[in-house]
Amino acid sequence: MRTRSWVGLAMAAVLPISLAVTAAPASAAAHMAAPPKVTIAVAGDQATISQATMRPGVVEFQVGKTFKVPGPQGGPDTLSIVRTDQLDEVLAALGPVFAEDFADPASMAAAARGMAAARSMSTWYGGTKKGGVWQVDLPAGNYYVIGLQSTMMGLAKPVAFTVAGEPRSAPLHATAGTIRAISVPGGNAFVAKGMSHLGDGWVKFANSAKEVHFMSMTGVKPSTDAATIRKAFQSNSDPKWIIGPHYDFDVISPGVSVAMQGPFGAGRYLVDCFIPSETDGMPHALMGMWKLVDVG
Numbered sequence: 115m116r117t118r119s120w121v122g123l124a125m126a127a128v129l130p131i132s133l134a135v136t137a138a139p140a141s142a143a144a145h146m147a148a149p150p151k152v153t154i155a156v157a158g159d160q161a162t163i164s165q166a167t168m169r170p171g172v173v174e175f176q177v178g179k180t181f182k183v184p185g186p187q188g189g190p191d192t193l194s195i196v197r198t199d200q201l202d203e204v205l206a207a208l209g210p211v212f213a214e215d216f217a218d219p220a221s222m223a224a225a226a227r228g229m230a231a232a233r234s235m236s237t238w239y240g241g242t243k244k245g246g247v248w249q250v251d252l253p254a255g256n257y258y259v260i261g262l263q264s265t266m267m268g269l270a271k272p273v274a275f276t277v278a279g280e281p282r283s284a285p286l287h288a289t290a291g292t293i294r295a296i297s298v299p300g301g302n303a304f305v306a307k308g309m310s311h312l313g314d315g316w317v318k319f320a321n322s323a324k325e326v327h328f329m330s331m332t333g334v335k336p337s338t339d340a341a342t343i344r345k346a347f348q349s350n351s352d353p354k355w356i357i358g359p360h361y362d363f364d365v366i367s368p369g370v371s372v373a374m375q376g377p378f379g380a381g382r383y384l385v386d387c388f389i390p391s392e393t394d395g396m397p398h399a400l401m402g403m404w405k406l407v408d409v410g
């Protein structure tokens with residue numbers, strides 16, 4: 115099975131896009147008010163954000179137009195949210211990750227070190243493609259909206275924004291279903307609960323593990339079982355059991371939870387994460403970070 119770059123992500127055109135922009139509630143008394151809606155998009159080679167400052171608390175991001183990555187592995191880039199005071203150093207650390215050669219142990223070791231270094235200098239709050247909507251609780255700090263793959267290729271510029279001031283206390287959108295990344299002996303894993311009855315379609319993605327993780331959901335034939343997946347990860351054959359749709363959500367750091375807006379189509383999905391391990395650069399999925407989940 116082809117391994118995807120950690121930004122080869124798509125919550126692909128399944129979510130309706132809204133360009134409505136709403137300011138944060140002005141009154142501190144509106145403590146249960148809905149979170150402010152902030153639109154992130156691109157204009158030319160520049161990422162954009164609809165408001166350059168916001169108060170700490172839950173924010174709802176809506177993704178507009180995104181960068182287009184050229185080349186055979188190209189396509190629409192993800193727009194993601196990262197908090198860091200050292201963006202240049204983070205991007206430098208990720209260099210060996212984007213250049214990783216899975217046939218070269220030295221390259222894999224360099225990618226593993228890059229992942230650990232980048233994690234220590236930054237906190238990632240998720241991201242997705244055009245039309246995607248998610249909510250996340252942002253603490254005070256200095257942030258960027260970044261199309262990571264485009265930026266790593268020197269084709270795009272991130273935009274800075276600031277979270278400061280009196281915190282708001284709006285909760286994350288309620289979710290019936292949760293997909294959680296956890297640490298297990300020897301690696302990482304996904305656990306899922308409540309995914310068979312999603313209600314209004316929002317899903318929580320939480321990172322309770324020690325490394326960063328993304329979450330990819332690929333629709334598979336109902337007959338697909340664990341043996342099918344194990345076999346596929348050990349071969350390069352084209353998996354006939356993939357039927358779609360495909361939803362992706364970009365990396366979140368340890369301790370971060372997001373609520374993703376659906377709807378997510380009913381059916382069986384392979385949930386996986388191909389982030390290189392901080393131990394040896396091996397994609398997490400090939401070390402067991404995958405799960406078959408039935409969505410209803």
Ligand SMILES: [Cu+2]
Nearest residue numbers: 327387389398
């Ligand atoms: Cu992972």
